Amino acid sequence: MTETASYDLQCLGVSKNYGAVRAVRDVSFDIPNGSFFSILGPSGCGKTTLMRMIAGFEEPSAGDIRIKDRSVLNTPPNRRNVKMVFQHLALFPMMNVYENIAYGLRCNRMSKAEIERRVSDVLARIELPDVADREIHQLSGGQKQRIAIARCMVLDPDVLLLDEPLGALDLKLREAMKIELKLLQHQFNTTFIYITHDQSEALVMSDYVAIMNAGRFEQIGTPQELYHKPKTAFVAGFVGDANRWPCRVVEAFGTTLRVETEIGLPLTGVACGRNPPMQAGAHGELFVRPEFIRAERVRTDGSPERAGPLNVIPGIIDSQLFNGAKSRVLVRGPQGMRIEADVTLTGGEEDLRPGEKVELSWPAEQTRCFAAAGSATGADPGAEPA
């Protein structure tokens, strides 16, 4: 978020209460022109509510929403140049494809010829030039998806909102549409705001992602920032997979911590999250991603050489989850503690097998420690409904 020029969309301290339910709390952000911005968060965290305020279907309880630097609080939804792709698309079943796309143009009282030109233009751009006369129910899921986007894009919106548009599609199609959506956004070069609770969708497609939890934005950043430099425990746990262990800080050297897990296992990690850094005795939670954990057969000829500070623990393979390039083993560590580690399984002799003893090791800098909720320096991002 470095750009300082004009913004397509800005939210300033936006909140929304439904009676006692605080659905959205003091959310502020601004989106640079032409970027793909995702809002990622668990179900019920307020994503839809925020989007509906931007579209004008709800009025914020507090705060301001600006589109192209002008407040739109007093603009009714049909006057805002913010278009929306609904979760179930909301294509009009009683109109055919052409009429669906032409609807918005007709509302603008455009001439017939002009409408025709624009519709065929947008259909060409979404690579469905021949479907104009089809009925909606004659389209496949992916085609419907694209028509819903075309219906908005033909109106040249300042911002396009997409509320979990892939939710209704099946697995394979969803994978394909992820890449397609990103390409479409490049095509139109319009600001997309994309809502989802599926992290892989958000990470793969977005320029920027906001992680939302219980009505608040926890962190905004590029996908890499969120994945590799999470600022809160919630983000660390929500984005990507992670082994999570509660722990207690034994000693702190700057941000480097010596900690002990619940079962007394001593590990080295780095303090993350909000300042000030954690002190000895503080309670925290450790996050380690499976892909950073190396699982190696215990060798009889002494341990291998290692570079840098490492955490090393022994374990026994419980089971392997073969999934091609994304395979994983479940390892039982000391005192039954369960650890997931990514491995490559080739089907050959060298594969780890259930029952084998292994040594697990991972770098200390990939052992993130966040203050526990309620602890001295920890922030509590939990919900307080009512």
Next chain:
Amino acid sequence: MTETASYDLQCLGVSKNYGAVRAVRDVSFDIPNGSFFSILGPSGCGKTTLMRMIAGFEEPSAGDIRIKDRSVLNTPPNRRNVKMVFQHLALFPMMNVYENIAYGLRCNRMSKAEIERRVSDVLARIELPDVADREIHQLSGGQKQRIAIARCMVLDPDVLLLDEPLGALDLKLREAMKIELKLLQHQFNTTFIYITHDQSEALVMSDYVAIMNAGRFEQIGTPQELYHKPKTAFVAGFVGDANRWPCRVVEAFGTTLRVETEIGLPLTGVACGRNPPMQAGAHGELFVRPEFIRAERVRTDGSPERAGPLNVIPGIIDSQLFNGAKSRVLVRGPQGMRIEADVTLTGGEEDLRPGEKVELSWPAEQTRCFAAAGSATGADPGAEPA
């Protein structure tokens, strides 16, 4: 499939025609006692039809089905000791959990006390000891799932059939249930036949997987075999991700082939699939998994040393799909050819960025070449409906 003792289930040349539609064609397999067997295939390939024949809801047009070595062709569905978990579970909404589970036992005219004992027993085994009195709609998706399994398992079936039982669940729950199902199968030690079109489900859970396409079984094997040693182009493409390029064989040395892609790129690969091996001039298709392709920045100080025969091509990064540990780059190769390669993106300086020139390299033995459909030695697994 090495076991030769008795089989829980055998299919011998089973076919099913619906009028001119040949839904299942000459399928033969047998399943060793107590294994987790998956049937994986695209939508409409005949998986459900096959399962319904096993359960007795459809009659095979040809072939025999044997359970515990006895043909069941003339046994009506309610007499077969094959139980089934339906896609949408088909729990009875007008009965509570207890009555649902007791249903099959009552059909067997078991005594009340015995029924009660067995139901509470099975509930304990699925770790839901307290839900007996709940109504079905009071259960969560995962709980319903387990009740549906318990309802079958309480009858001690020879084989349990599961038709895409996770299809209706949401993303997170599906992940969790995958592992749970596998554990349950261990628990009951009953043969499970699991239908899915999601390869990751099949790979993660199964002892054996059959890949089905257009009514036929293409290959049966362990997940590793299918992933690493696919026998047909279809399997190579369907299981795991792969870059696919059509090619022509230039020279063949045993199974090692020198090929040229459509755009004239010379590569080295290995001949796979059915005998006899491909001859020079034959058309084929190349499969290379993204995880075997190494993408490296082009260095000015000469290329790095390499071991073994490698394919190397230059390319430019088109875009990166950041997805944590499973990130990928889209690379534009010579003449716009698109290549996907797995990379680790850490958000640091060393990450590949769009626009950068890279060198892609991968081992020749991971470059599988299958005869093209219709070509001399290629088999045509395509459907011939009508």
Next chain:
Amino acid sequence: ETLRLLTWGGYAPEEVIRLFEEKYPDINVEVTLSNNEEMIAKLRATGGAGYDLAQPSHDRIYAAQYEYNIYKPLDLSKIDLSNVEPKLLAGVKENTTIEGQVYAVPHQWGTSGLMTDITKAPDIKSWGDLCDPKYKGKTSMRLRRTILLGTAFAMGEDPFSAYSDLAKYQQILDKVADKLIACKDNIKAYWKGGDDLSAMMLSGEIVASETWDSTAFKLYSQNPNIRFVPPETGALAWIDTFAMPRKAQADAAAYKWINFVLQPDIVKLMSASTGAMASIKGAQELLPADKQEAVKAAFTAEDIDNLKFFANIPPGVEDMEGKTLEKIQAATSN
């Protein structure tokens, strides 16, 4: 056994049924309320089944029986006729004898005429006065054959004598229709049942109407200003009879009922309910006191002499009348 009566409202009062059932404990009386047209229509549809005793008016039996064969002859020996007013009995017999068989005996009789509130419309004398513009929107009539006949008399015709010449009768009807269509403006609403009429009259919504005398007598007891007025050309007299449907199943009970309700002490109760006079000797004395008074206030001796009994309807006339009534109903006024 069950005795199924098909009769007029008020012709089977609860009290009488109770006494009857007390006397004949094994008979259970069931009553269906009806009117002349419906009685015929119902019996036609059932082919004369479904009821054990019907009470059509004397003039509506012959044609219906001739055309639809819905009644069976009475066994007069089973009826105690000693007390019956001979004139009425003779009249009914004459009207309802077919091929030597008698099909009906009289029960109640009364007249159709005019009713007026003497304080508000003192000068109602003739059928035609209902069309007097003075009372615009304040009069009523029932759109049935009575008013057709009454209006014909008021216009100086004799419809009964025209029964033998249907072409002539049609001319009369046409004239009557024109008159009544012209009169439509004056009418508030056509009444359909005694209740309609009572409510409109008592509430003062109308001041005069064509009526059955029995309804007028009932209202007299509520409001003595409401009087029955026999029209100058003579009130039209009707006799409601007993007739036995062709497939009646409880003949014995039916005869018991006939004999029962012709007993003087029962007649008292009956007349109190119908407001009409029984066709037995000295019937007037058996009326309740207030009704006797009403009758006295309504009829002079000449009026009684001037009574015009409905003549037997020959086949075909009902159709002509029906068409005429439809024409009037459908004609628009404002």
Next chain:
Amino acid sequence: MRSQRDIRRLSLFLLLAPFALWIVLLVALPQLGMLFLSLREKIAPRVYEYGFANYVSFAGEPIYWNTLLRTATMSLLVTALALVIGFPVAYYIAKIAGRRSRGALFLLILIPLWVSDLIRAFGWILLLRETGVVSSLLQWSGLVSGGIEFLYTDATVVVGLVYTVILFMIVPLVSTLDGMDEAMIEAGYNLGGNGFTVLRRIIIPYAMPGIVSGCIVTFMLTAGSYLTPILLGGKNSSWFTAQIYDQFITRYNWEAGATFGVLLLAFTSVVVWIGLKLSGQSLSTTVARS
């Protein structure tokens, strides 16, 4: 497994039997019988002849076909009014009312359905007659000096009929509107439509099956109603069903009555057919669904 197929056959015939008995004996044959009767002409007592005389006399008698036209026109008017009055109510119940009040409102809508025509008309009479509740209230409040007669006019008949049939308009409307995704309306606004555009281009086209279904049932019920026009109608009002009743009951002319019946059925069917054609719907997509 062959027996399996036989069982299916058998069950098909077993299930077809009650359906066939019902349709043939209670619906088709009676209608045919009526058609047959309408072709019989009464020449003289107990003398009949077959032909189209009844239809000819219908055509030659303006009273009859005027009444039929009048009945049809008023039924159309009632249908249109019921739609206009009922649509906002249905929309409110389906889309605006809260989850809980929706159920309650729907119940309220249904309650008048459970009392007979007779009682409803009776209620209106008590309210509307010159000495009735409404008139008395007006006099009491000093708005008018004398009593006012609301009864016995065509307007009263229309009000009474709208009252009687409006439920049959609202119920299918609610059930179609209920199925409409709110997001569709929001999409309509989001794409630039104003309230009117959204109503005309989205809500109404979407609700069309419900509208047509409601209109058909409402129209047929109105055209076939008997009590309300009889009890509330004035001296000028004639309703076609009353004519049928008169032919059957007061004139014993079953032949003419049957003719009228056939004509009413044919005429209303044609009106419905035209309505279906104009709206591009069919019976099975509308009435069958709600």
Next chain:
Amino acid sequence: MSARKSPSLMLIGYRLYIAAFFVFLAAPLVAAGTFAFNDSLFPSLPWQGFTLDWFFSATEPKLGMFHDRRLLSGLYYSFVIATCVSALSVFVGTCNAFLFVRHYFPGKNALYVVMILPLVIPGVILGIALLVLASTIANSLEQATGIELSFLRPGIVLVVLGQFSFIVTIASLVIVARLRKFDMAMEEAALNLGASRARVLATVTLPYLRPAMIAAGIVGFLVSFENFNTTLFLVGSEAPLTVIMYDRMVKVGSTPVLNAVSLVLMLGSGVLALVSILVQRDRSPS
């Protein structure tokens, strides 16, 4: 819903309209109900004071409805007729549902439309058509053989058949709608668990349909109870309540006892309607 500044004003107007509509709906019923307590011989103003006589009084002239033999017998016949009609309708409606949802046969769609037709044929016509047919058959039979089939004459049987002829359509539509929602997999699951076909029907399919069958039964009962148009032509000497009330009103004169009956009917129907709605809201949210 749309305009931002004045949504509340528009909404208030809208709510007022809805309120007015419900007043309109309630008015005649309230009027009919209220006069049941008027201590007068006429169900009209002026108000003569409160009384329960029209319900409970045992003596003329204010014979209360619970002592009025004819009203009670009408109630009884209505009850008998409605029970028969609704039982028959539910039975045939269930058969129809299975026929149209589970079976395929030529002309199915056309027959489905035929099934709906009775609902849009005016009730008067259904009544007279049946009357004409039955009378024609009965008359011919009588003339030819002298046999009198009394059930073909106006009476309870014809009333039941006449009402049944269109109420069964309503019942079918209700039950068809529910059976369409039935997941066939549920039957297969039961078979799979070892149940015989008959047992599947008894323990799974019919219980699933039960709410719809009860609702159809109640709707059929109520519609039969209040039917007038069709009944009018078919009624014999055993007249149901609506016909009795109509005859009273038109031929004798209405007293507040009719209001009392109306009120009782309203209460009864209301309770039944409530039951039907509660039954339809069954255990599964689907």
